Amino acid sequence: MSPSKPLTSRKVIGVTLLLALLLLVVAVISLRLGAVSISTPQVGACLVEAATGNTAHMTADCRMIVLDLRLPRVLLALLVGASLSVAGAGFQALLRNPLADPYVLGVSSGAALGAILALLVQPRTTIGTMAAAFAGALLTVAAVYFLGRRHGHLDSFTLLLAGIITASFFSAIIMFLMASLPGRDLRGMAFWLMGDLSSPLPVRTGWLMLVAWMTIGGVYTTAADLNLLAAGEQEAEHLGVNVGRVKLVVYLAGSLLTALAVSVSGAIGYIGLLVPHVMRMLFGSDYRLLIPASALGGALALIIADTLARTVIAPTELPVGAMTAIAGAPVFIYLLRRKLG
Amino acid sequence: MSETGTPLANPRDLPVFAPGEPPRLLAEHLSYAYHPGRSAAPRFTLEPVSFRARRGELLMIVGPNASGKTTLLRLLSGLLRPLAGHVELDGVSLEKLDARTRAQRIAVVQQESPLVFPMSAVEYVLQGRYPYSRRLHFPSTDDLDLAMKSLEQVGGAHLAERWMHEISGGEKQRVVLARALAQQPLLLLLDEPTLHLDIGGQVELLRQLAALAANGRATIVVVTHELGLAAEFADQVVLMHRGRALGTGKPSEVFQETVLREVFAAPLRVEPGASGRPRIVLEVRTE
Numbered sequence: 001m002s003p004s005k006p007l008t009s010r011k012v013i014g015v016t017l018l019l020a021l022l023l024l025v026v027a028v029i030s031l032r033l034g035a036v037s038i039s040t041p042q043v044g045a046c047l048v049e050a051a052t053g054n055t056a057h058m059t060a061d062c063r064m065i066v067l068d069l070r071l072p073r074v075l076l077a078l079l080v081g082a083s084l085s086v087a088g089a090g091f092q093a094l095l096r097n098p099l100a101d102p103y104v105l106g107v108s109s110g111a112a113l114g115a116i117l118a119l120l121v122q123p124r125t126t127i128g129t130m131a132a133a134f135a136g137a138l139l140t141v142a143a144v145y146f147l148g149r150r151h152g153h154l155d156s157f158t159l160l161l162a163g164i165i166t167a168s169f170f171s172a173i174i175m176f177l178m179a180s181l182p183g184r185d186l187r188g189m190a191f192w193l194m195g196d197l198s199s200p201l202p203v204r205t206g207w208l209m210l211v212a213w214m215t216i217g218g219v220y221t222t223a224a225d226l227n228l229l230a231a232g233e234q235e236a237e238h239l240g241v242n243v244g245r246v247k248l249v250v251y252l253a254g255s256l257l258t259a260l261a262v263s264v265s266g267a268i269g270y271i272g273l274l275v276p277h278v279m280r281m282l283f284g285s286d287y288r289l290l291i292p293a294s295a296l297g298g299a300l301a302l303i304i305a306d307t308l309a310r311t312v313i314a315p316t317e318l319p320v321g322a323m324t325a326i327a328g329a330p331v332f333i334y335l336l337r338r339k340l341g
Numbered sequence: 342m343s344e345t346g347t348p349l350a351n352p353r354d355l356p357v358f359a360p361g362e363p364p365r366l367l368a369e370h371l372s373y374a375y376h377p378g379r380s381a382a383p384r385f386t387l388e389p390v391s392f393r394a395r396r397g398e399l400l401m402i403v404g405p406n407a408s409g410k411t412t413l414l415r416l417l418s419g420l421l422r423p424l425a426g427h428v429e430l431d432g433v434s435l436e437k438l439d440a441r442t443r444a445q446r447i448a449v450v451q452q453e454s455p456l457v458f459p460m461s462a463v464e465y466v467l468q469g470r471y472p473y474s475r476r477l478h479f480p481s482t483d484d485l486d487l488a489m490k491s492l493e494q495v496g497g498a499h500l501a502e503r504w505m506h507e508i509s510g511g512e513k514q515r516v517v518l519a520r521a522l523a524q525q526p527l528l529l530l531l532d533e534p535t536l537h538l539d540i541g542g543q544v545e546l547l548r549q550l551a552a553l554a555a556n557g558r559a560t561i562v563v564v565t566h567e568l569g570l571a572a573e574f575a576d577q578v579v580l581m582h583r584g585r586a587l588g589t590g591k592p593s594e595v596f597q598e599t600v601l602r603e604v605f606a607a608p609l610r611v612e613p614g615a616s617g618r619p620r621i622v623l624e625v626r627t628e
Contacts, residue, residue: 006480230457
């Protein structure tokens, strides 16, 4: 593959629009599929009626299946997929490691553990749960960052090992806490350990969307700096990048995005690894395009994964994390071997 | 060594400067200490060093490993703060420059750090335009022209559309140098640029640097342990040994046989070469 030409703003806008269009198509297909099949015109009419507030002629299928069951789930997948992908792309530049991802690094597990601890103490406050998940994510990134250092340098394999071990340690504690809770809840356990989109949202999706997209926008302001950071930290400083500030922004934003995703969907794996990697293969590694492409691509990927999770062995549903792991783990191994070889 | 080298505190033969014009580069009593811990004794110290260089001059900092060459270079780059003393560029202290302005005036070519993600050579060179552009830094046609011109200057125009991870070490070195040129710096600093080059590549690079210094606007500072190259190409050398500058001045003045033997712990002989430059010969006899 020969390198592409240097990036232009036109290409960024073009690719972003293309992916947005694709996202719309996939979302409509996802709304159609399920135990009851609904035709595309019906889905379209239903969405238009809901958007315009014209509910007089709305069918029961539209209201109960499309709007109440499937649409929230598609929106949730969109939110979580975009958040995890951008967090992954951010961590990859921050840690200068193409294999970094909130799940592999243990950040998702840290956030999940934080959320569960908050639920044990104060079961009813969703903001508290999210804040605790954020704290868990922040602490885990910091811990893995320091555990991953050898001889004063960040070593990519030590870092990955530190992340994987941290993740398994936190998963064990999560299992312990869930199992000792009164009224043991296997579904809840799967939610926190594997990731699952079938639980109803604790807070309004609108607010979450707003926070997530603003955070992604915050990461995007550092896109040009991240390109230089990925080419070497000291070199970035020589080129005038305020490396400390950029790292802080990405560290906070990546942790917040992970915490948002985990507190509504548990620890869904590999999206943050898989999606930025595919986007790099398709559109190059320039962060000015990689961030919007990862956000939309992540949304796309998770909607597809969740549609599969609820339809492949219907009426039984798989946790969506199982689907992403089936696709993501082999890619991880492939990337790891290529890095070693 | 004060009998043979130029004493540091009072250098006798510094380049001549136009009256009233500040030197391009002025290092005054620069010192540094590296402490591994807060209360620990310093593990490495750089004793006060002073020198100055004109526009268009090629200055080489020479010394054995761990003599403080790279520390000195980092002090000149403005990223490392000196313990005492200061560096001035065209009469302006580096401490007064913000990161962006500093990057417009000083370019640094380091011992290479591996790229994490694939990048084409021209994209790499375009990074040199970062300190000049606005937030998202999409390159303008001027930036592209300048990047291509920089690549041409180092003989790397044919590399523009190649991947950085697919070109050879010597080619990569050119691209890295081109990125520094794209910064249009007043001061170009290079840390051991000849490290991974064979002798042909080393000579070619030094020729390029000498030509850039001679007809460009930049003053070039090169850190190296290659005595021969320094003797042949430098306008001025700073000889470092265990954190001290033993001498600064023309190679013919600083490169004294007894000093070099002591500093490099090797049987070196210094001969007067053609064009007044010393020639340094390694003399290993088997008895």
